[in-house]
Amino acid sequence: MANMLITGGAGCIGSELASKLLDIGNFVIVYDNMSSGKAEHIEGLLDNKNFEFIEGDILNFDMLKNVMKGSDIVFHMAANPDIKYKEGDTTDKDLKQNVMGTYNVLEAMRINNIKKIVFSSTSAVYGNAEIIPTPERYGPLKPTSLYGASKLACEALISSYCYMFGFQAWIYRFANTIGSKNRKRGTMVITDFIKKLRENKNELEILGNGLQEKSYMLIDDCIDGMLFGINNAKEKVNILNLSPGDSISVNEIAKIIIEEIGLFNVKIKYTGGEQGWLGDVPKSALSSKKMEKLGWKARYNSEQSVRAAAKSMLGGDNQ
Amino acid sequence: MANMLITGGAGCIGSELASKLLDIGNFVIVYDNMSSGKAEHIEGLLDNKNFEFIEGDILNFDMLKNVMKGSDIVFHMAANPDIKYKEGDTTDKDLKQNVMGTYNVLEAMRINNIKKIVFSSTSAVYGNAEIIPTPERYGPLKPTSLYGASKLACEALISSYCYMFGFQAWIYRFANTIGSKNRKRGTMVITDFIKKLRENKNELEILGNGLQEKSYMLIDDCIDGMLFGINNAKEKVNILNLSPGDSISVNEIAKIIIEEIGLFNVKIKYTGGEQGWLGDVPKSALSSKKMEKLGWKARYNSEQSVRAAAKSMLGGDNQ
Numbered sequence: 087m088a089n090m091l092i093t094g095g096a097g098c099i100g101s102e103l104a105s106k107l108l109d110i111g112n113f114v115i116v117y118d119n120m121s122s123g124k125a126e127h128i129e130g131l132l133d134n135k136n137f138e139f140i141e142g143d144i145l146n147f148d149m150l151k152n153v154m155k156g157s158d159i160v161f162h163m164a165a166n167p168d169i170k171y172k173e174g175d176t177t178d179k180d181l182k183q184n185v186m187g188t189y190n191v192l193e194a195m196r197i198n199n200i201k202k203i204v205f206s207s208t209s210a211v212y213g214n215a216e217i218i219p220t221p222e223r224y225g226p227l228k229p230t231s232l233y234g235a236s237k238l239a240c241e242a243l244i245s246s247y248c249y250m251f252g253f254q255a256w257i258y259r260f261a262n263t264i265g266s267k268n269r270k271r272g273t274m275v276i277t278d279f280i281k282k283l284r285e286n287k288n289e290l291e292i293l294g295n296g297l298q299e300k301s302y303m304l305i306d307d308c309i310d311g312m313l314f315g316i317n318n319a320k321e322k323v324n325i326l327n328l329s330p331g332d333s334i335s336v337n338e339i340a341k342i343i344i345e346e347i348g349l350f351n352v353k354i355k356y357t358g359g360e361q362g363w364l365g366d367v368p369k370s371a372l373s374s375k376k377m378e379k380l381g382w383k384a385r386y387n388s389e390q391s392v393r394a395a396a397k398s399m400l401g402g403d404n405q
Numbered sequence: 406m407a408n409m410l411i412t413g414g415a416g417c418i419g420s421e422l423a424s425k426l427l428d429i430g431n432f433v434i435v436y437d438n439m440s441s442g443k444a445e446h447i448e449g450l451l452d453n454k455n456f457e458f459i460e461g462d463i464l465n466f467d468m469l470k471n472v473m474k475g476s477d478i479v480f481h482m483a484a485n486p487d488i489k490y491k492e493g494d495t496t497d498k499d500l501k502q503n504v505m506g507t508y509n510v511l512e513a514m515r516i517n518n519i520k521k522i523v524f525s526s527t528s529a530v531y532g533n534a535e536i537i538p539t540p541e542r543y544g545p546l547k548p549t550s551l552y553g554a555s556k557l558a559c560e561a562l563i564s565s566y567c568y569m570f571g572f573q574a575w576i577y578r579f580a581n582t583i584g585s586k587n588r589k590r591g592t593m594v595i596t597d598f599i600k601k602l603r604e605n606k607n608e609l610e611i612l613g614n615g616l617q618e619k620s621y622m623l624i625d626d627c628i629d630g631m632l633f634g635i636n637n638a639k640e641k642v643n644i645l646n647l648s649p650g651d652s653i654s655v656n657e658i659a660k661i662i663i664e665e666i667g668l669f670n671v672k673i674k675y676t677g678g679e680q681g682w683l684g685d686v687p688k689s690a691l692s693s694k695k696m697e698k699l700g701w702k703a704r705y706n707s708e709q710s711v712r713a714a715a716k717s718m719l720g721g722d723n724q
Contacts, residue, residue, distance in 0.1 A: 171569060177515070181508055185558065189500055196496070213564065225544030226644040229561050230568035239504065239558030242548050245532065249549035250490060250684050325545040365569050 090114045091157040093144050093191060094164030096123025099206065099263055101131075102305050103161060106313070108134055117153050119143040122167050144187040151194040159202040159316075162191045169210060169233040170363040180236035188240040192247045201252055204312060207241055207259045209301065209329070209372050210234030219301075219332070219373035222259070222325050231365030245323045254322055256315050258308075261329035261372050261388075264395040265305030275336060275362075276396055279343040289353045290344070293362040296337035296354065299369045301329040304391045307384040314382040331374030334388040336362070342389070346396045409433045410476040412463050412510060413483030415442025418525065418582055420450075421624050422480060425632070427453055436472050438462040441486050463506040470513040478521040478635075481510045488529060488552040489682045499555035507559040511566045520571055523631060526560055526578045528620065528648070528691050529553030538620075538651070538692035541578070541644050550684030564642045573641055575634050577627075580648035580691050580707075583714040584624030594655060594681075595715055598662040608672045609663070612681040615656040615673065618688045620648040623710045626703040633701040650693030653707040655681070661708070665715045 090107050094100045095116030100123070107114050108131065115138045116128060131137045142149045144164050154160065166183040188205075195203060212220045213228040229235040247253045264276060282290055311328045319326060337354075344352050360368040374384065386394060409426050413419045414435030419442070426433050427450065434457045435447060450456045461468045463483050473479065485502040507524075514522060531539045532547040548554040566572045583595060601609055630647040638645060656673075663671050679687040693703065705713060 177512060178508065181504075181562075185500075185504065189497065193496060211561075213568070223544045225542045225546065227544065227546070227561065228564040228568075228642045228644070230565060232562075232565050232569065235558075235561035235565035238561040239554075242530075242546065242554035242557040242561075243500075243551075245547040246549060246551050246554035246684065249532070249547075250551065323547045325547070365565065 087111050087113065088158040089156055090159055090161060091117060091154055092161040092163060093117050094123060096120060096125070096128050097163060097167065098127065098265055099305055099308060100161070100163040101127035102265065103163070103309050103312070104128065104131060104137070106309050108136055112136065115140060115153065115157070117142050117150065118164065144190050145182070147190045147194065150190055151197060154194045154198050154200060157200050159204065160191060160195055160200060161204045162188060163206045165206065166233070169231055169365070171232055171365055177232060180232045184236035185239045185243070188243055192243060195253070196247065196251050202254050203244060204256045204316065205240065205244055205258065207257050208234060208237045209259055209261055209370050210367065211238040211241065211259060212370060214367055215370065218369060219371040221373040222327055222376050230367055241325065248323045255324065256312070256319060257323065257325045258312055258315065258328045259326070259372060260308060261301035261303040263303050263305055263308045264391060265398070275339055276343060276392065276399065279340055280347070280399060283343065283347055283349065283352070287349055287352070289355060290340055291355045291357065292336055292340060293357050294336065294359055294366070295356050296340065297335055297368070298362050298366065299333045299335045299371065301331070301333045301371045302388040302391045303328065303330055303384055304386050304394055307386060307391070311377060311382055311384065315377065315380065318380045326377055327372040327374060328377065329372035329374050330384040330387045330391065331372070332388050333371035334392055338389065339392050342393050343396050346393065346400055406430050406432065407477040408475055409478055409480060410473055411435050411480040411482060413437055413442060415439060415444070415447050416482060416486065417446065417584055418624055418627060419482040420446035421584065422482070422628050422631070423447065423450060423456070425628050427455055431455065434459060434472065434476070436461055436469065437483065463509050464501070466509045466513065469509055470516060473513045473517050473519060476517070476519050478523065479510060479514055479519060480523045481507060482525045484525065485552070488550055488684070490551055490684055496551060499551045503555035504558045504562070507562055511562060514572070515566065515570050521573050522563060523575045523635065524559065524563055524577065526556045526576050527553060528578055528580055528689050529686065530557040530560065530578060531689060533686055534689065537688060538690040540692040541646055541695050549686055560644065567642045574643065575631070575638060576642065576644045577631055577634065577647045578645070578691060579627060580620035580622040582622055582624055582627045583710060584717070594658055595662060595711065595718065598659055599666070599718060602662065602666055602668065602671070606668055606671070608674060609659055610674045610676065611655055611659060612676050613655065613678050613685070614675050615659065616654055616687070617681050617685065618652045618654045618690065620650070620652045620690045621707040621710045622647065622649055622703055623705050623713055626705060626710070630696060630701055630703065634696065634699065637699045637701070645696055646691040646693060647696065648691035648693050649703040649706045649710065650691070651707050652690035653711055657708065658711050661712050662715050665712065665719055
């Protein structure tokens with residue numbers, strides 16, 4: 087039994103992680119500012135005597151520092167989760183929430199003498215990689231989005247704290263991670279398609295040309311991989327892709343959603359262009375070889391993951 | 406003739422760069438907060454009608470934005486230059502001066518519609534690389550110092566601005582860069598040894614075990630390489646090592662300095678340990694193959710560079 091702190095623990099991944107860590111017999115504190123986290127994600131945990139929820143921001147350093155006292159390991163999942171930049175958005179959102187936020191987490195850990203950090207990084211650090219599926223050793227890294235850049239900056243900061251202050255880190259570069267928890271903010275393609283098809287059963291608008299391709303992984307697999315890595319990857323700084331290794335295109339995702347809803351003859355409209363949004367990477371897939379060498383493999387490939395998530399989201403709505 | 410802005414242009418490298426850019430026939434503005442820059446570095450340029458010096462901080466965004474107006478290209482050399490972290494130092498110096506500073510430079514460029522940036526990065530982004538000499542494609546990058554981490558964060562930010570806002574960048578990962586300009590702050594091994602040997606001709610204290618090895622390059626070569634790269638590297642984000650490709654140990658540097666001063670039988674004392682300071686990389690060398698493929702090679706290897714810099718520093722003192 088250990089004391090776990092999860093920043094951003096009311097998010098889609100963080101809340102499932104909290105649930106899993108409680109199941110294994112840990113004490114878990116979730117620290118979340120509820121900007122994208124949701125109360126319903128953690129309401130099932132509130133009665134657990136080993137669980138505590140504290141509403142707070144990682145940018146509130148003093149509070150973070152106090153909440154962290156006595157933790158054995160910090161899962162730092164809090165971040166601005168929205169990779170999409172729209173004309174007119176401020177350009178420092180990722181810098182503040184992700185980079186400065188991560189610095190605060192590291193400093194609070196250092197002051198509290200906590201030495202183990204697990205961090206949610208992203209496939210977006212690779213940018214338009216020339217090797218696909220992309221292994222962890224790929225370089226030089228040229229992120230194409232402010233979000234991807236901020237996550238790479240966080241990786242760098244975490245690495246320096248490991249060497250300077252004796253930390254150990256597990257940095258997971260996540261594939262697109264999907265699950266049954268509906269994301270109302272609509273930043274994710276499956277949710278987006280379901281919403282659009284509910285509004286209009288005859289037509290579906292796809293951002294870009296539909297050929298964008300990415301790795302998709304179920305949240306269950308993601309959490310399973312994270313916990314496996316912590317026990318089996320023993321470097322000072324462990325940088326690991328979490329991915330099924332393959333990828334799926336937006337067109338294929340659209341086809342799956344349409345099938346799962348049970349629609350026919352849906353007309354597909356494309357906004358056009360190779361990118362779904364400014365900074366989007368047209369084709370990416372994360373190599374899963376390094377995790378496989380450690381002995382772990384995702385149970386579901388990208389297509390199976392998308393179908394399972396779609397089924398679960400649609401099923402959840404009918405309950 | 407183009408308009409060049411050099412942030413940190415009163416530093417050792419920035420001021421030599423300014424001089425060279427003026428020689429080629431450009432208009433040059435140096436913007437420097439004089440925290441580590443020095444008036445004597447640029448006093449020879451002040452009479453040049455194509456030169457302007459403006460004292461200001463890159464953290465002063467409004468001033469930076471105004472100064473930048475009309476520039477064609479920004480050489481962003483301003484940074485906290487001191488890689489050494491001492492117990493009790495604040496941990497956010499690099500984050501503020503390097504990462505936030507670079508963000509300000511990028512934002513000021515975006516607002517002023519300036520699209521070309523040249524950036525001084527560092528060998529420290531590689532950390533304790535397993536491949537030496539280390540090529541640009543090496544990964545995953547695990548910087549061991551707050552300084553190295555901040556520079557990698559800057560690289561990531563710059564890359565995202567290239568893809569998001571149509572910038573083009575030349576990111577140079579510098580070897581240890583040395584020249585005739587004495588650095589009073591004493592952050593550099595040659596200056597440090599000369600100073601120590603002046604105080605005591607019979608004994609020299611070396612930080613670490615003397616076996617630390619790094620690539621050293623003359624500032625002349627560095628600037629030559631930077632300008633060559635701008636004209637010959639045509640990617641959107643060009644990440645290039647600037648290095649002679651080989652390396653030299655601290656013991657060998659001590660030997661050269663002792664020879665050049667003309668001393669004999671100097672007793673060497675070691676503080677011990679593999680690292681010269683917390684976050685130091687015991688052995689690093691930057692591959693120069695990528696620049697060589699483009700057609701450029703440093704004129705001096707590491708040993709020749711150290712000897713030339715030592716001669717020049719010692720000579721300069723006798724004038």
